[in-house]
Amino acid sequence: MDENQNRYLFECSWEVCNKVGGIYTVISSKIREAMKVFGENYYLLGPDFKTNLDFEETDEECWNKIREGAAIKDLPCRFGRWRIPGEPKVILVNFSVKYNKDQLLYRMWEDYGVDSIAGGWDYTEPVMFSYACGEVIETIYNLLVRPQGGTAVAQFHEWMTGAGLLFLKKAIPEIGTVFTTHATILGRTLAGSGMDIYASMDHISPMREANAHNITAKYSMEAAAAREAGCLTTVSDITALEAKNFLGRYPEMITPNGLDVEQIPNLVQDRRPALRSRMRLLKAACRFLKKDLPSDTRIIAVSGRYEFHNKGIDVFLDALGRLEKEMKSDQSILVYLFVLGGHTDLIPALQSDYAKGETGTPPDLHAPLTL
Structure with a gap:
């Protein structure tokens, strides 16, 4: 039996089939390498906006059990392929009608102390999305991974997917969880306001600055995800210093971004x-x-x-x-x-x-x- 046959990787990001910034390129450019290791056991999860131009819904047999399981849990999803080299499996998750917002945010507070009280819609929307992704991963794990005695790792990018990681931590603790920050929300905000964060990093009070810049909820979610993840990664040494000073944890691994040079004409x-x-x-x-x-x-x-x-x-x-x-x-x-x-x-x-x-x-x- 192929040693990789029972190994699964789930990768969750707001930018799967949704081009917003550099994370879209980070994920899409590593697809072929990921599929060399995990093959068809590699699943990407992104938000369903109905306008995901490079997504193609497919009616493949591999989706039958998962589609049925998601429907039972009232998780509206679209199943298909990302039309980029490698054409990996993608699940676009619709989160707009699944949850009572207040109940969900209270659950995050009760379980992990995530302070969502000051969060607006730009905070609540990603929380609902990523929590739904956690439930989809749980569904696949119970249908395909656990019955075969397999193992699984779920990787979550940035604070926007933190709620999904926290859900899995409680629901299926045996799944390995990875939280990847490309730039901390506090560091991004302070730098955008003109502060030289690297010159004054040791003297910055994270919670005070988060309050001052009205990002308390986002910062709280990011800090909780970084704290609870089985493995924390950043994409550079300098971002690792951000994580240590702002999130209270130095990453276990530095995973620099790369390029799939074979795709460059x-x-x-x-x-x-x-x-x-x-x-x-x-x-x-x-x-x-x-x-x-x-x-x-x-x-x-x-x-x-x-x-x-x-x-x-x-x-x-x-x-x-x-x-x-x-x-x-x-x-x-x-x-x-x-x-x-x-x-x-x-x-x-x-x-x-x-x-x-x-x-x-x-x-x-x-x-x-x-x-």
Whole structure:
């Protein structure tokens, strides 16, 4: 028998099939490596927003027992595959009607001392989601893992999934639990407000600062998950110091983020995809600016979560200001900020131009260029 046949890994994140920030890339880029070890015993759980574009619902036999078990527990889920290399199993969990919010938050307080009193909807929603994920994992464990004498580990990313870890800790303590923090909620908040947390970390009172920045509930959930997890991990040594000072526990493992280099196209061998993408970027800019751009326009881009200071957007803009002063009159630079900011559509004027097909002169695909 394959030694991995009875080993299961469950991975829970707000960003499974839901692109918000870097955790989406962290998880999606390691899929093939995870599947080499766990194969079809690898399950990812994410929130069901009905708009998960890279998720495809499937009617595979492997879902029959799980679908029935989830239905018995009144856990609305969609079962399918994440359409990325490796195509892992994914369960999207609907949590909107399952729980009485007040009862659930009281349970978290009673069992683990999680202080949810000041938490708004941006706190309550992830708590309900992750708690439901815990119940789904429990269902699969009782249906597939326990009857076969198997073992299971459940990994939870960030405070948004802490309630699921706490549920499993009490309901099925034999499941190994891993809590991974990519950046503590307190560290992220303080850095975003302009504080140099690494220069003053030893002098920061976590609870006082959490209260001052209105993140008491999120901080309390994160601290409880870090304390109760079977294993705490962070993605860097510097984040490990955050965890030690803000959460009271130094991680057992540092798990640096990596890249699946086999999925990065070799643009030296074939320049056509890059040229096509470049042309689309220039054409979009022509439409928006209502002017022609030279074919040798340099394109610069930055991307990331919309955190002005933490992601260096302020540094990027300052550098562009300096660059503009040093540019020659015949130089042209196009800058894109690929930053999600809660927008749902194109601005009306730009949308109208796309519909009418109005644009400046399309750039020459074969002209000299600098990427």
